[in-house]
Amino acid sequence: MTGSTERPTALYRLFDEGGTLLYVGIAVDPEVRLRVHSREKTWWPRVAQRxxxxxxxxxxxxxAEVQAIACERPSQNVSHSTTRQRGDAKAEYRSPYPKPRQVRIPTDMWTQFGRAAKLGGTSRAKVVSQMIDWYIGEPGVTPPVRPPIAPGCPS
Known part of the structure; x- marks a missing residue:
């Protein structure tokens, strides 16, 4: 994964209304990551600044993330924290996936979809999630970008 380590990556900090640091994280696409936090974290409504x-x-x-967590001690981080341990965040997690969803797709199409997603630098799960967000009209979401089809391949 040498190519992915060279992609620009954001370090983000989330603060409450009083300026108290809640969380530090990293992401290639921070807007997508913050949407995930907004759906999953019970403490998300406290976020007022970033x-x-x-x-x-x-x-x-x-x-930079490891150093920021160690030095700035955000209240909601567990990884790299000196004040919290694994399991401390279980009560703070609200899964948007209460049960797995099943979709019937022919195996060859699923395989092609996986290859196309990989060519686009993403995963099937991310494309499906982005497509659903776009389809239901989530603010600021655009449809996933379809990778170019190689010459000689059926469209």
């Missing part, structure tokens, strides 16, 4: 700082690579952003 900051985003870009780094040239994921490894640089990860190093």
């Amino acid at each position: 900051s985003i700082e870009w780094f040239a690579s994921r490894s640089k952003a990860e190093a």
Whole structure:
């Protein structure tokens, strides 16, 4: 995954109304990541402010994230935290996926979809999620970008 480590990656900080740091994280697409947090985290309604700082690579952003969590002690982080442990966040997690959904798709189409998603630098799950968000009219969401079809391949 050498290519993905060289992608610009954002370090984001989430603050409450009083300016208290709640969470520090990293993401290649922080807007998508923040939407996930808004659906999953019970503490999300407390978020009133955010900051985003870009780094040239994921490894640089990860190093900055570890340092920020250790030094700034956000109240909701567990990974890299010196004050919280695994399991402490279970009560703060609200799964938007109460049960798995099943969709019947022919195997060859599912395989082609996986290849196309990979060519587009993403995953089937992300494309499906983005497509659903776009279809139901989530604000600011655009339809997924379809990768170009290779010459000689059926469209």
